Amino acid sequence: MTKEETRELQRIAQHIRLGIVKSIAAAGSGHPGGSLSVADIMATLYFKVMRIDSKNPKWPDRDRFVMSKGHAAPALYATLAEAGFIPKEELLTLRQFNSRLQGHPSMRHVPGVEMSTGSLGQGLSAANGMAIAAKLDKRPTRVYVIIGDGEVQEGQIWEASMTSVHQKLDNLMVFLDHNGLQIDGKIVDVKSFTDPAARWRAFGWHVLEIDGHDVQAIYSACEEGKATSGRPTLVVAHTVKGKGVPFMENAVDWHGKAPSQEQEEEAINHIKRSLA
Amino acid sequence: MTDTPRKIATRDAYGKALVRLGEVNPDVVVLDADLSKSTRTHWFAEKFPERFFQMGVAEADMMGTAAGLAASGKIPFASSFAIFASGRAYDQVRQTAGYGKLNMKIGASHGGITVGEDGASHQSIEDVALMRVIPGMTVIVPADAAETEQAVFAAARHEGPVYIRTGRSAVPVLFDDGYEFEIGKAVPIRDGKDVTIIACGVMISASLEAAEILSERGVLARVLNMATIKPIDADAVVAAAKETGAIVTAEEHSIIGGLGSAVCEVTSELCPVPVERIGIRDVFGQSGKPDELMKAYCMTGEDIAQAALRAIERIGT
Numbered sequence: 001m002t003k004e005e006t007r008e009l010q011r012i013a014q015h016i017r018l019g020i021v022k023s024i025a026a027a028g029s030g031h032p033g034g035s036l037s038v039a040d041i042m043a044t045l046y047f048k049v050m051r052i053d054s055k056n057p058k059w060p061d062r063d064r065f066v067m068s069k070g071h072a073a074p075a076l077y078a079t080l081a082e083a084g085f086i087p088k089e090e091l092l093t094l095r096q097f098n099s100r101l102q103g104h105p106s107m108r109h110v111p112g113v114e115m116s117t118g119s120l121g122q123g124l125s126a127a128n129g130m131a132i133a134a135k136l137d138k139r140p141t142r143v144y145v146i147i148g149d150g151e152v153q154e155g156q157i158w159e160a161s162m163t164s165v166h167q168k169l170d171n172l173m174v175f176l177d178h179n180g181l182q183i184d185g186k187i188v189d190v191k192s193f194t195d196p197a198a199r200w201r202a203f204g205w206h207v208l209e210i211d212g213h214d215v216q217a218i219y220s221a222c223e224e225g226k227a228t229s230g231r232p233t234l235v236v237a238h239t240v241k242g243k244g245v246p247f248m249e250n251a252v253d254w255h256g257k258a259p260s261q262e263q264e265e266e267a268i269n270h271i272k273r274s275l276a
Numbered sequence: 277m278t279d280t281p282r283k284i285a286t287r288d289a290y291g292k293a294l295v296r297l298g299e300v301n302p303d304v305v306v307l308d309a310d311l312s313k314s315t316r317t318h319w320f321a322e323k324f325p326e327r328f329f330q331m332g333v334a335e336a337d338m339m340g341t342a343a344g345l346a347a348s349g350k351i352p353f354a355s356s357f358a359i360f361a362s363g364r365a366y367d368q369v370r371q372t373a374g375y376g377k378l379n380m381k382i383g384a385s386h387g388g389i390t391v392g393e394d395g396a397s398h399q400s401i402e403d404v405a406l407m408r409v410i411p412g413m414t415v416i417v418p419a420d421a422a423e424t425e426q427a428v429f430a431a432a433r434h435e436g437p438v439y440i441r442t443g444r445s446a447v448p449v450l451f452d453d454g455y456e457f458e459i460g461k462a463v464p465i466r467d468g469k470d471v472t473i474i475a476c477g478v479m480i481s482a483s484l485e486a487a488e489i490l491s492e493r494g495v496l497a498r499v500l501n502m503a504t505i506k507p508i509d510a511d512a513v514v515a516a517a518k519e520t521g522a523i524v525t526a527e528e529h530s531i532i533g534g535l536g537s538a539v540c541e542v543t544s545e546l547c548p549v550p551v552e553r554i555g556i557r558d559v560f561g562q563s564g565k566p567d568e569l570m571k572a573y574c575m576t577g578e579d580i581a582q583a584a585l586r587a588i589e590r591i592g593t
């Protein structure tokens with residue numbers, strides 16, 4: 001990846017962050033912390049890695065993305081807006097009555113949303129099903145998933161992690177958004193969760209560990225995943241919850257609340273300065 | 277209708293129907309959660325190993341995987357015991373099949389208390405209620421082998437989530453091969469003018485027994501096979517209410533939330549008449565032989581006949 005491409009992905013990630021902040025502020029509720037933490041992964045997937053066509057969202061050979069941690073819907077919507085699946089101005093309708101942009105992603109409402117999520121722990125199973133279908137139909141489709149590090153407390157994640165390996169889903173790639181925080185506090189305080197890489201390795205996965213805000217590292221991980229055959233790849237992406245908005249960074253309170261008007265302005269100004 | 281005393285378990289018919297369906301529809305895939313020998317999906321697995329997915333003891337994951345397959349154009353039949361398919365994996369079914377309006381089918385075998393010896397932990401008496409309340413879910417409880425096969429094919433033709441409940445024990449064959457099942461259409465299987473017995477699944481046989489008992493006492497009972505619990509055939513319920521004036525419902529399920537409730541919802545809104553409900557009366561089951569259990573929980577032909585007389589007694593009161 002060239003330096004220009006890297007800069008472009010970083011710029012897109014910041015625009016995704018702007019969309020996240022603005023949409024949640026307009027909604028008056030939502031989940032900024034875990035949306036901001038995945039912005040760099042989203043930018044890299046949608047603008048460098050995935051084979052998608054916003055003009056033909058149901059293209060059968062497309063790659064697929066599942067936001068298993070559905071409360072990061074603002075990150076998904078902002079990305080889909082940047083990628084042309086939905087109009088950017090629609091982001092300001094997030095969570096409002098009659099909006100397509102439901103509080104958690106609905107596949108029946110929004111083009112580009114591949115699976116309805118929000119009840120945690122379920123996206124990986126669905127992604128497995130998509131990866132299996134692609135193999136049955138001999139399609140080049142690759143399936144990408146983001147799961148949260150609080151979400152993995154749901155047992156179904158581990159059921160699905162066994163399935164991915166058993167079915168040899170080398171067309172599947174999972175990013176663990178490892179930001180260390182969940183609603184009630186630090187992950188380690190809520191329920192011990194050490195060395196995720198070792199856990200998934202023990203399950204038989206091909207595991208990588210990266211800085212989840214380094215677009216070059218994200219891209220390289222995807223390339224390595226593509227080159228891996230016979231087993232799925234899980235990327236432990238070390239991230240900062242609230243990344244890009246200093247007063248939200250690593251602050252557990254910003255898991256699920258909207259910024260005030262002043263806070264929104266402060267956040268937007270900060271992000272815009274990085275774009276200048 | 278046929279007079280043959282032949283008995284076939286509806287789960288056997290489900291397994292055979294999947295094989296036939298698989299032969300004509302390459303999009304059909306089958307998933308099971310380590311119960312394929314009991315749900316009879318192992319027949320499909322033997323015939324179409326590349327389209328069968330053994331998910332292990334993980335019903336939640338199975339439903340999610342089926343959702344992903346459905347979202348990719350496949351027609352998955354996710355199979356397990358009714359207790360696990362509906363209860364263990366309820367949220368997965370609700371969030372994906374339901375909210376996602378996905379074209380996935382749930383094959384739930386071992387419904388009700390005729391599971392028998394396994395006891396209450398495995399006797400699903402709430403599954404119809406759980407599935408019925410999910411928006412857009414179609415719920416079918418076939419009465420015999422022919423109807424089960426038809427229901428499987430109808431489910432595959434129907435765009436959207438379908439729950440098909442079958443049973444463990446062999447039940448009499450009621451319909452011949454020419455029988456045509458249609459989702460949402462009740463089928464009259466005995467005519468009568470004094471009371472209507474609306475039943476589904478294994479309770480059809482008991483209802484026919486009840487009609488015999490009643491006829492010996494000069495009461496002519498209509499028997500209506502309501503295989504589709506949702507969407508319920510409201511026209512048939514209203515016609516029964518108007519033409520016979522009293523209704524008995526009979527289901528191998530809790531009287532809360534299942535067929536009895538669905539019928540009462542229709543009559544109370546459109547044509548109030550006395551309704552008596554036969555089914556499990558808000559208790560858990562227990563281990564025992566199916567026949568013992570049906571007697572213990574007052575779900576025999578005689579029980580239905582008594583309920584019919586009570587319903588008739590209440591007309592006009």
